[in-house]
Amino acid sequence: MRTLFKSSLLLLFMLPMSFFAQNTVSGTVTESATGLPVPGVNVIIKGTSNGTTTDFDGNYTISDVSDEDILVYSFLGFATQEVPYEGQSTIDIALDEDQATLDEVVLIGYGATSEQDATGAVEKISAEEFNKGAVISPEQLIAGKSAGVQITPPGGAPGEGATIRIRGGSSLSANNSPLVVVDGVPLDQRGVSGTRNALNTINPNEIEDFVVLKDAAATSIYGSRASNGVILITTKKGKKDSPFQFTYDVKASIGNITDKVDVLNAEQFRNLVTSRSNTDPSLLGDADTDWQDVIYKTSVGAIHNLTATQGFENFRYRINFSNTEQTGVLKTDYYGRNSLNIALNQDLFDNSLKLTLTSKGILEDNSFADQGAIGGAIAFDPTQPVYDPTSPFDGYFEFRDGNTTNDEMRLATRNPLATLEQYYNRGRVKRNITNLKAVYELPFIEGLEFNVNAGFDYAENEGRNSRPITSAIVAAEREQFEEYFNINRNLLLDTYFNYKTNITPINTDLDFTAGHSYQEFFQYFTGRFTNPNEIEEREPSINRNALESYFARASFDIDDKYLISASYRFDGSSRFSEDNRWSGFPAASIGWKLHNEEFLVNSGVISKLKIRGGYGETGNQEIGPNYGYLGIYTPSVTGASYQFGNQFYPTLRPEEFDEDIKWEALKNYNAGIDFGFFNNRISGSVDAYYRQTSDLLAQVPVPAGANLTDQLVTNVGETVSRGIEVGLGGDLARSEDFNWSLNYNITFQENEITALSLGDDPEFFIPQGGIGGAVGNTIQLWKTGYDPYTFFVFRQVYDQDGNPIEGAYVDVNGDNAITEADRQPYKKASPDYFMGLTNTLNYKNLDLSFTFRGSFGNYVYNNTQSNAFIEAVTVTPDDYYANVNTNVLESNFVDSQYFSDYYIQPADFVKLDNLSIGYNFPFEEVDFRASFTATNVLTITNYEGLDPEIFNGIDNNFYPRSRNFVLGLNLTF
Template sequence: MKTLFKSSLLLLFLLPMSFFAQNVVSGTVTEGATGMPIPGVNVIVKGTTNGTTTDFDGNYTIQNVSEGDILTFSFLGFATEEIPYEGQSTLDVVLDEDQATLDEVVLIGYGSTSEQDATGAVQKISPEEFNQGAVVSPEQLIAGKSAGVQITPASGAPGSGGTIRIRGGSSLSANNSPLIVVDGVPLDQRGVTGSRNALNTINPNEIEDFVVLKDAAATSIYGSRASNGVILITTKKGKKESPFRFTYDVKASVGNIMDKVDVLNADQFRELIESQPNTDPSLLGDANTDWQDQIYKTAVGAIHDFTATQGFENFTYRINYNNTQQTGVLKTDYYGRNSLNIALNQDLFDRSLKLTLTSKGIIENSSFADQGAIGGAIAFDPTQPVYDPTSPFDGYFEFRNGNTTNDELRLATRNPLATLEQFDNTGVVRRNITNLNAVYEIPFLEGLEFTVNAGFDYAENEGSNSRPVTSAIVAGDSGTFEEYFNINRNLLLDTYFNYKNEFSSIDVDFTVGHSYQEFYQNFTGRFFNQTSNQIVERIPSINRNALESYFARASFDIDDRFLVSASYRYDGSSRFAPENRWSGFPSASVGWKLHNEEFLLNSGFVSELKIRGGYGETGNQEIGPNYGYLGIYTPSINGANYQFGNQFFPTLRPEEFDENIKWEALKNWNAGIDFGFFDNRLNGSVDAYYRQTSDLLASVPVPAGANLTDQLVTNVGETVSRGLEIAIGGDIARSENFNWSVNYNITFQENEITALSLGDDPNFFIPQGGIGGAVGNTIQLWKKGYDPYTFFVFRQVYDTDGNPIEGAYVDVNGDNAITEADRQPYKKATPDYFMGLTNTMNYKNLDFSFTFRGNFGNYIYNNTQSNAFLGAATNTPQDYYANLNTNVLETNFVDNQYFSDYYIQSADFVKLDNISLGYTFPFEEVDFRTSFTATNVLFITNYEGLDPEIFNGIDNNFYPRSRNFVLGLSLTF
């Protein structure tokens, strides 16, 4: 008992002494070159997990520090400082840039380099430059941020993906999208069946950076899939020796459509019908319905992110959970996402073996709205009511025979709201992308590493769609039902050696390796066959193809002035016959770092000046799901069975094939200059390129009997594209409290088909660009000497007041008759140039940014107006009338004039794409940030339609994008 009493007294005595022994240290961490504070610096007691990070002003406070401890200050891009603690309560630290670290910040294929040592057209886009807001699809982050990269945003459907084009694309019928590589795993360029966007698996909040490889000197290491550029996406990882941090981030959004299609209101429509001869005004109703108001609503959404991360000396982890829910502006449209992202890093054997595991799991839930309601809302009679108590169609008004029977008018427009609400179309996608990367430093040769990169991308998609028997859209006496199940699998194994070393004044970097990737798709399902009145199982459709590759690259930095790099990839694809299966893709590039020459080394204002040039070859083998060189038989679908007596039997249909089909081949020349002045306060680059695609994969007509179809995908023709890309960035203000940076890029481009026909006919062309109004009508063409998105129209004749004269066109060939020969190529949908402008400002803890984008020199075909002619409303074969675009009041066209260039309208625009305001409240233990963002804010355009930013240049029943307002809150401790 005495012993216990004495021990307790001793503990009570020592307890306050322990408080005195543990000290608190605070201070500020600043940048050596500018004196500016550095937020996010890791401050840790070496050998422990006791640590913190600096706030927005570079301030930190760390507790429980004892004399003799070593404080470690580390931040990416700066040399780590280790300072012994000697009892001081205030410790200010200055960090200097670590050139060795900065030299390893840009990823390239199967390796990395620095921006100053890159000889190809390579650009890195970091989080500080990303667009803000409730971003669901990753490509939205970099819209307008990179010269030569055009990202056309998705439609207004929630979760939908945009169209990405790097240097305009290079093919006609083959895939024109860039290769996307996520943490070392190249994604299937065909996408994932059932997913609104294949990139939605990657949580935008977890992206560390994008690296865009534009020219063939940079992309040819990826060979057969790199003809349209490469985008490398790196996701966030834990940081070594960083304390435990937990972040909760939420973004809540609301959005509404910006405008509606201009159609006649009820009064205008009644007046028009009553003014036309041979019409029956008694068919009109007594209502005044705005059908577009009926199908659109306010979209709401929320994105929640929970992130935990911590770093030790040899192990780091980062775990993120994301929940996304968004409704569309079109009623019944919904997108939901639950994803789990894990990143683990482990160093073993005295850091000679580095293991990295990343895994992204996602479950997407979608309710797909019937977008046919958009066209229905434009065309439906505005004098009719939404509901009819006598209607057998669940109470929705529908046109009926004599408006008294229960039989719908089959050719009449369907009730747009019923089209949405009587349609059940849901789908679930379960997907996982996992990558294990192991890098081993070979002990017997300094600088030699061996890398194994194994990954898989697996997705399952299941869903169903149905309509009840009470829907007027359903033909017959039964409803519709379809159920489907699909599997997408992508397996990857890369192995390669990398050797880096310095010999005298020459730095060398060698890479050699092997890659194997296999793609598998399986489509199955069942449906209700109205002919047999039974549920019928679909015959499984299986597609499988593989790529095997050998690659090598050698790079030299001579005297820190001259750069030389060359690569070669040898690819084999199972899509082609054995004799055409393999092809090689070489590249070579050089650079000259002028800023390291003696005459500029001490100039005082030149920070960087490098000229570079390169040549490379890439290919394209994305020709669709089938093997183009094999004869394949496809099972018949519903309604295509063959009848023997009273029984119907499925058939096998032979598909077209070309046994000699082979790679598209692309040659690319690029010359560029990178510059930076006044400590890089002004910096930028200029690139000029010339690109030629031969053995073009295109769908072309073939003579009757020459194949099993009248259209065949084969190698025919050439395209040429050329362009100039300019990017300029500058820091207008740099100070401790206020910073202002501006980045601007502009791209001039020109695409041309230089050969197309297998023969010598100079007038040969292939119709393209289907339009609404009549089956088979097209408004564009492929023809030698023209852009692939060129319109094909008659030249309209106007009266003295500038009004179009119906049916009057220019007689181009002078034969005194208007025939098909008078249709001419005219204007194009691709812009002559496009630009992006980003401003970023911060004052202390307040930050503000905005992004403008613009397209110029492109045109659009206004199909919503070309469908507006009096006959479309009055010359109906049954007892109903269809609404029209208000443009009919200007033209008074009686019959359709689909091919008049009157409907080819300028699509130039400038758009305030994104504007964001945020404030960070730094506290000792917790950082709290709030932000407000508006997206799709403002359009400046003369286009008469709903939205000029439509990728293919044909405006027909476009799902409108919404203007969104987003409130964001973030809590970190």
């Protein structure tokens, strides 16, 4: 049955297989240095596809071995061994470490280097280190894994993307996310319309590793888009000379919210309303409704992966199909994904030409829930029922004028469940990322390669959202709807030479790269909508921009001790005028491998010691969808016409522009040390950096009449960031049966605006951070000398018992009056330091791992509490009452105190993000692994709100993250 099953799969993929059974060989493969078994070693008959891999205990069995066959034993990090078959029934192998492959290769952009030769701040995170569980968004795999990389998980919406910041970001109004490069294709930093996360096209199961480029010495080869760091994602490929393998992997999950916003229950609400003299208790209902219970549910999901892979001498392939379905904890929320991933490698002309084709196709379906229901559930009267048999709104209870007519109260909160269930919002994204890479070793110069990388990223998005006229939200005579259609296209062509040689007279290895890159981005958007009672066609919107680049890098390794690297990129962007279109981005770095010096080379303690330093310049051109230097005219919509006589004419509205806008420029200084002790059983690195961003792209106010608007994105100001990053790792135990490794990282960071305005006013600031409950009000500011996420508040005065005194604030300027001048910068949302800790234990076939993350020195403005004041409950413009946070019973504020620092709360936290246990069952014909994973397991914090991990520091209508439990099964044939 086993042979028939394998044969059927091979025929399916049109691949040959030999059925000439001869002899059988078995044995054990161990590590020569320690005697420990080595699982996963490829054992293959040379020149054939007949082979196997060692199990967890290093054991293998291979059949169909004939006389004069040669058995090849290979595994990454070990020297390959070849053993002639001479009739032995048992062959035990001890593999030696291969120093050439043990020094792991890392990508650095248009090339690769070894870890010991890297002079920039570069970190590789391999699949073995990834977070476990039912991971949908790829960035979740590396949360907490790298110093200097802060990944803030999204809210609870399925498939939603996390916020990624490398060294805190460098801009204000421009994009602060890193450039992401997938198999050599840089993705559009603006994202893809219609998808919750542009990275969801990449199946997490198919990712081989991430490489994070942090400093400009490493990132400047990407020039104009690298100010916020670069993440290189490499997907899995087939392995050379490996036997056919088929894998089925499934992960099933369930999840629930861990907490709810503390609001008044029905009894508390009735007591508060009846205790006030200016209220009408007859407006209260007879129900006892927990509206948060009404809108939330248990989420369920499953991820299926089917993978086939095989490698021959000159050809190898990997094919993966994945199906993902996940519901949200908020009712009506759904994410679905079907993806096909293909990787083909072909070597031609005696391996002088290497071709690699990767293609990732995805069909993504979304049902977007109306997240306004979250705020509605907090504010809706808990004494009212969910349903009303007399209601004209599909039977949902809604506040009506006098509660007797069919007219809804326009200003009243809407029924949260109706908000969800009467809302239809479906979208489908079809996307493909494909690239073909060719590497040709030129015959006339040894070590010279010519590389061509051609790729495209194409996506179509179409969808519709609507509400029926029976919805209380719709104030029109027809269904409210919108239909849309988008196209996103990204084309790439890279051509470059790479030359590697050894300059023998001076014992120097040279690695030189030079080339050209062209990338074009295109976006198209159209659709139609009701406005308000008419159907209007949306004017098609087209945006196209391009980048053309020339780049070069030279790296020298002198006597295997001294490292020198320099790069230069010359970028031109169509987003800027001809006067500002081109700019150069240089970088240089050095390193010293002290462990290769005579005084350390034979050290029994120090196995690695390298110091390095670098300087580089990068840019940022992500200023939004339009060309900032060109005047844009927007056609008027229906109803916005100008009258001449009896005729109405549509108009063109000129938009703001700055003809002198240019690159945002960043200068980066980095110094680091890498170390390892006791044959690298304990290893780590320390980096210190200083970054200065000038010609800051920021949206600032401009004087009336100076432009076509009072707000303009232009080059103004400067920011400085500095920090220290520490990464530590160690094998605390290493034996045949028990292994224990621990990895820890911590990052200290500081960001500051050092210049902001075009003038010299030291008190100039720009309000930021809009808050709920007060239209147009803000709680943060940009101001010279402060972090970009600093809060802007009055300092609350307290009585002798520690209770806040309503309306009493500190008179900062001493003028005996509380005015806007007494509102002060205070605390910030960004942390002083954050950390991650990963622990992995293996005992025989059992493994256990967990990941902690922590953040310290950060604060959150609790907007759900600041909306809680007594007048908000008992005084409404129509005859209804709204619920509030239970904090109203503590503060006893009668009127709103939105700008009090009473609501700025410490948000330090430690989270047990991930806990996983697994077991490998050792069967002869099938490798079987079962695992159980819990995510978002535990949060330790003093923050009074729902979750302390809020990226911008304003807690308002937050979609709660769920705690998930995942059962995983993996079968490999």
